[in-house]
Amino acid sequence: MFPHPVEAVVFDMDGTLLDTERLYVDAWIDAGRAVGVDIGREFCLAMIGRPMQDCEALMLERFGPDVPLDALVDACGAFVGGASRAGVPLKPGARELVEYLTAMNIPLAVATSSRRPTAEHHLGRSGLLAHFSALVTRDDVARGKPHPESYLLAARALGAPPQRCLAIEDSPTGLRSAVAAGAMTILAPDLIAPSPEERGLCLAVVDGLGEALALLRAHERGRRLAVAAAPG
Structure with a gap:
C-alpha cells in the first residue's frame, strides 16, 4: 500500500x-465561561491542529474585536496547565x-x-x-x-x-x-x-x-x- x-x-x-484534544476543547470552553465568552464545542473543533495565531484570528473573526483575547488565552493556558501538570x-x-x-x-x-x-x-x-x-x-x-x-x-x-x-x-x-x-x-x-x-x-x-x-x-x-x- x-x-x-x-x-x-x-x-x-x-x-x-x-x-490531549479533549483537554484543549474543555479548556477553551471553560476559559470562555471564565471571561464571559460563549465558546461552543463546534468552534473548538475548528481550531484543532492549528497554531495559536490562527486560533486567535478565528476568535477575533467569530467574536469581534472586543473579545478579551489575552484573558481568554491566559485562562485556557491555566486550565490546560493544571490538567496536564502530572502528564497527559x-x-x-x-x-x-x-x-x-x-x-x-x-x-x-x-x-x-x-x-x-x-x-x-x-x-x-x-x-x-x-x-x-x-x-x-x-x-x-x-x-x-x-x-x-x-x-x-x-x-x-x-x-x-x-x-x-x-x-x-x-x-x-x-x-x-x-x-x-x-x-x-x-x-x-x-x-x-x-x-x-x-x-x-x-x-x-x-x-x-x-x-x-x-x-x-x-x-x-x-x-x-x-x-x-x-x-x-
Whole structure:
C-alpha cells in the first residue's frame, strides 16, 4: 500500500500520540465561561491542529474585536496547565508503534502546532521524547499547519525526502499539511471525522494507532518476502 519505501516517520502530537484534544476543547470552553465568552464545542473543533495565531484570528473573526483575547488565552493556558501538570495520557497503541519503529531503526520526528516547551514537557512526561530525532514545533516555523512547512522541516531534519516519509495525523488540518509536503499519510481520526475528500488524500484511515502498527508490520513482512523471493 506504500508507494515508496518508508525511510522516516513523522507524527503529529496532540490527538495522535497524546490524548490531549479533549483537554484543549474543555479548556477553551471553560476559559470562555471564565471571561464571559460563549465558546461552543463546534468552534473548538475548528481550531484543532492549528497554531495559536490562527486560533486567535478565528476568535477575533467569530467574536469581534472586543473579545478579551489575552484573558481568554491566559485562562485556557491555566486550565490546560493544571490538567496536564502530572502528564497527559497517550493514545492507545502510541507507545507500541513508536517502540516498533525505533526497533526497526526508522528515524522519527514530531511535527506539532504546540509550543516547544509544551511539546517537550508532554513527550518527556510520557516517556516518548527520547525516541524522536527531531521535534518541529510552532516556534520553529513561520507558517503553521495546514501549510507544509512543519513536515518539510521534519523531513529535512531526518535526512529523508518528504515523499519517503510517512506522516501519521489525526486532524484534517494536519492531514492537509502532510499531503502538501508530499508525505505518505495515514489518518487516525480523533475528534473530527474526515470528509470523503480527506479520506481520498491519505493512504489509509485507521481506527487507532494499533491498526497503523498492523499495517506497517504487514508491509514489512511483504517486503521481506519479496526480498527472499528475488532471484539471487
